[in-house]
Amino acid sequence: xxxxxxxxxxxxxxxxxxxxxxxxxxxxxxxxxxxxxxxxxxxxxxxxxxxxxxxxxxxxxxxxxxxxxxxxxxxxxxxxxxxxxxxxxxxxxxxxxxxxxxxxxxxxxxxxxxxxxxxxxxxxxxxxxxxxxxxxxxxxxxxxxxxxxxxxxxxxxxxxxxxxxxxxxxxxxxxxxxxxxxxxxxxxxxxxxxxxxxxxxxxxxxxxxxxxxxxxxxxxxxxxxxxxxxxxxxxxxxxxxxxxxxxxxxxxxxxxxxxxxxxxxxxxxxxxxxxxxxxxxxxxxxxxxxxxxxxxxxxxxxxxxxxxxxxxxxxxxxxxxxxxxxxxxxxxxxxxxxxxxxxxxxxxxxxxxxxxxxxxxxxxxxxxxxxxxxxxxxxxxxxxxxxxxxxxxxxxxxxxxxxxxxxxxxxxxxxxxxxx
Amino acid sequence: xxxxxxxxxxxxxxxxxxxxxxxxxxxxxxxxxxxxxxxxxxxxxxxxxxxxxxxxxxxxxxxxxxxxxxxxxxxxxxxxxxxxxxxxxxxxxxxxxxxxxxxxxxxxxxxxxxxxxxxxxxxxxxxxxxxxxxxxxxxxxxxxxxxxxxxxxxxxxxxxxxxxxxxxxxxxxxxxxxxxxxxxxx
Numbered sequence: 001x002x003x004x005x006x007x008x009x010x011x012x013x014x015x016x017x018x019x020x021x022x023x024x025x026x027x028x029x030x031x032x033x034x035x036x037x038x039x040x041x042x043x044x045x046x047x048x049x050x051x052x053x054x055x056x057x058x059x060x061x062x063x064x065x066x067x068x069x070x071x072x073x074x075x076x077x078x079x080x081x082x083x084x085x086x087x088x089x090x091x092x093x094x095x096x097x098x099x100x101x102x103x104x105x106x107x108x109x110x111x112x113x114x115x116x117x118x119x120x121x122x123x124x125x126x127x128x129x130x131x132x133x134x135x136x137x138x139x140x141x142x143x144x145x146x147x148x149x150x151x152x153x154x155x156x157x158x159x160x161x162x163x164x165x166x167x168x169x170x171x172x173x174x175x176x177x178x179x180x181x182x183x184x185x186x187x188x189x190x191x192x193x194x195x196x197x198x199x200x201x202x203x204x205x206x207x208x209x210x211x212x213x214x215x216x217x218x219x220x221x222x223x224x225x226x227x228x229x230x231x232x233x234x235x236x237x238x239x240x241x242x243x244x245x246x247x248x249x250x251x252x253x254x255x256x257x258x259x260x261x262x263x264x265x266x267x268x269x270x271x272x273x274x275x276x277x278x279x280x281x282x283x284x285x286x287x288x289x290x291x292x293x294x295x296x297x298x299x300x301x302x303x304x305x306x307x308x309x310x311x312x313x314x315x316x317x318x319x320x321x322x323x324x325x326x327x328x329x330x331x332x333x334x335x336x337x338x339x340x341x342x343x344x345x346x347x348x349x350x351x352x353x354x355x356x357x358x359x360x361x362x363x364x365x366x367x368x369x370x371x372x373x374x375x376x377x378x379x380x381x382x383x384x385x386x387x388x389x390x391x392x393x394x395x396x397x398x399x400x401x402x403x404x405x406x407x408x409x410x411x412x413x414x415x416x417x418x419x420x
Numbered sequence: 421x422x423x424x425x426x427x428x429x430x431x432x433x434x435x436x437x438x439x440x441x442x443x444x445x446x447x448x449x450x451x452x453x454x455x456x457x458x459x460x461x462x463x464x465x466x467x468x469x470x471x472x473x474x475x476x477x478x479x480x481x482x483x484x485x486x487x488x489x490x491x492x493x494x495x496x497x498x499x500x501x502x503x504x505x506x507x508x509x510x511x512x513x514x515x516x517x518x519x520x521x522x523x524x525x526x527x528x529x530x531x532x533x534x535x536x537x538x539x540x541x542x543x544x545x546x547x548x549x550x551x552x553x554x555x556x557x558x559x560x561x562x563x564x565x566x567x568x569x570x571x572x573x574x575x576x577x578x579x580x581x582x583x584x585x586x587x588x589x590x591x592x593x594x595x596x597x598x599x600x601x602x603x604x605x606x
Contacts, residue, residue: 070574070575071573071574071575071576071577074575074576076584078560078585079560079584079585079591080591082591083591083592114466115466239548241494241495241521242494242547242548242549243548243549244495244496244497244547244548244549255521257521262521262524263524351465351466352465352466352470353465353466353468354466354468354517354526354528356497363497365497365498365517367498367500367515367517369502378500378502380498380500380515382497382498382517386552386556387498387549387552387553389552390548390549390551390552391548419575420575
C-alpha cells in the first residue's frame with residue numbers, strides 16, 4: 001500500500017510539501033478525515049414553506065450541527081409602527097402570521113382597547129371569538145396538511161384546503177378580505193355578522209367535521225405516517241419552557257398553558273373547551289395536539305353561534321370607532337370623527353400595556369407604550385415563531401435531513417411572523 | 421363610634437381587587453428578597469406589576485425569581501429594548517416580561533443605562549430563549565450583553581453600521597418635501 005493511499009499518508013505528504021515551500025500557495029486538501037459535508041438548506045427550499053436558511057453540517061445523512069439565518073423578509077414593523085396611527089398598524093399585524101391574520105388583527109385591537117379603556121359589547125366579543133377560532137382552524141389545517149405533504153401524503157392537503165377556502169369565504173362575508181383581513185375595528189367589528197355570513201358559517205359547521213374526520217382517519221394511525229413522525233424531534237417540557245415555547249408546540253410537550261384559559265380575553269371564559277396536551281413533544285404529538293385543537297375550536301364556535309347575544313356590534317366610542325359610511329355622508333359629527341380618525345388625529349392616553357392572545361402558534365403579545373401621541377412610542381410584538389424557532393437546531397441535530405424538514409414543518413414556523 | 425372606627429369604616433366595604441392584592445404580595449416578596457432600595461418607580465399599569473431596577477442587580481433578581489420556590493418565574497415571555505433620547509444618562513433601556521405559569525403572575529422589570537455605555541449582563545445562562553431576544557435588542561438598539569455566546573445581528577444585514585430602532589434614525593428621510601402636510605404639520 002502506497003503512502004498516499006491512506007488519509008494519514010496523504011496529510012503527511014501535504015504537510016511535508018508545505019514545510020518545504022513556506023509561504024507559497026498550496027493546493028487545498030479536502031479534509032476527508034472528518035467527512036463532514038456543509039449543506040445549505042434554503043433560503044428558498046420548496047420544503048421549508050418560507051424563506052429560511054439553515055447551514056447544516058452533515059455526517060453522511062446525519063445532521064451534526066445547524067446554524068439558522070433569519071431576517072430574509074424583515075420589514076421593520078416595530079420601527080414602522082412608531083410612525084403609524086393605530087389603525088394603520090392593523091395592516092402590519094396582518095402580515096405577521098398570514099395564516100391566521102384575524103387573530104393578529106383582533107389581538108391588536110384588543111390591545112388598543114385595553115389602553116383606551118373601551119369595553120366591547122358581548123355580541124362583538126362573540127363574533128371575535130368565532131373569527132379567531134376560524135383562523136386557528138385555518139392555521140392548524142395548513143400546518144397539519146403541509147406536514148402530510150412533507151411526509152409524502154398529498155391527498156389530505158387537498159381535502160382540507162377546500163375547507164380552508166370556505167373559511168376564507170366566511171372572512172369575506174365578515175370583512176371583505178381573505179388573506180390579509182384587516183378585520184375589526186377598535187371598539188368592535190366593522191359590520192355585524194350578516195345573515196349570509198351566518199348561513200355560510202352554519203353550513204360549514206355542518207360539513208366540516210366529516211372532512212376533518214376523514215383527514216384524521218387518513219393520518220392518525222397511518223403506519224407510514226407514524227413511522228415518519230413518531231419520536232422525531234422530541235423536546236422535553238423543561239427545555240420547551242426554557243426556549244419560550246408557547247401554543248401547540250408547548251402543549252405537545254405536556255404543559256397545559258393556553259392564554260385563552262389562563263388569562264381569558266374577549267369572553268373566552270364563557271365557553272367550555274378542553275386544552276389537549278401531548279406527552280413526548282415530538283412531531284406526532286404536535287400533529288395530534290393541533291388536530292384536537294381544531295375539534296375544540298369547533299366546539300367553541302358552535303357554542304358562540306348558539307349563544308350569540310343580540311345587541312350592538314361595536315362599542316359607543318366615537319373617538320376611536322370609525323363611523324359607518326352612510327352616517328359619514330349624512331351626519332356632521334360622524335364626518336368629523338371619520339376625518340380625525342383617518343388622518344390619525346386621535347390622541348391616545350399615556351400608558352403602557354401588554355396584551356397577549358393565543359395565536360395560531362402560541363402567545364402573541366403586543367407590548368404598547370404610548371406617550372400620548374397619535375402613534376405608539378414603542379410597539380413590541382412578542383412573536384411566538386421568532387422565539388421558538390431558536391430551538392430548531394437543537395431539535396434537528398442528530399436526525400436526518402428528511403426528519404429535519406418534518407420537524408420544521410410541524411413547528412409551523414411562519415416566515416412573516418418570524419421576521420416581522 | 422370612635423375615630424378609629426370612622427377611619428376603618430370606609431375601607432371595609434371596598435371589595436379587594438384580586439390582581440391588586442396579588443401584586444402587593446409579589447411586591448412585598450420582591451422587597452424582602454432583594455431589598456427595598458432595589459426597586460424604584462413601582463406601579464401597576466393595567467394590572468401588570470412594573471418596577472425599575474438597575475443593570476447591576478437585574479441578573480441576580482431574575483435568577484432569584486426563577487429559583488424562588490414560591491413564585492417560580494420559569495418563563496421569560498419577552499424582552500425588548502427602548503430608547504428615550506431626552507433621558508440624560510438613561511437613554512437606553514431593557515424591559516423584561518416574566519411569567520409565573522404556576523401562579524399566573526406576570527411581572528415587568530425595567531432597567532435604564534447610558535447610551536455611551538450600553539452594556540447589560542446576559543440572561544442566556546438562565547433562559548435559552550434569551551439568546552435571540554438579546555440578539556434582537558443588540559441588532560436594533562446596540563445593547564451589548566456581556567456573556568452572550570453569539571452576539572451578532574439577527575434580522576438586519578451583518579454589515580449594517582447603525583442601530584435602526586434608536587430614535588435618532590427617523591423612519592422617513594427628513595429631507596423629503598413631497599409628503600409635508602401644510603395643514604397638519606407632518
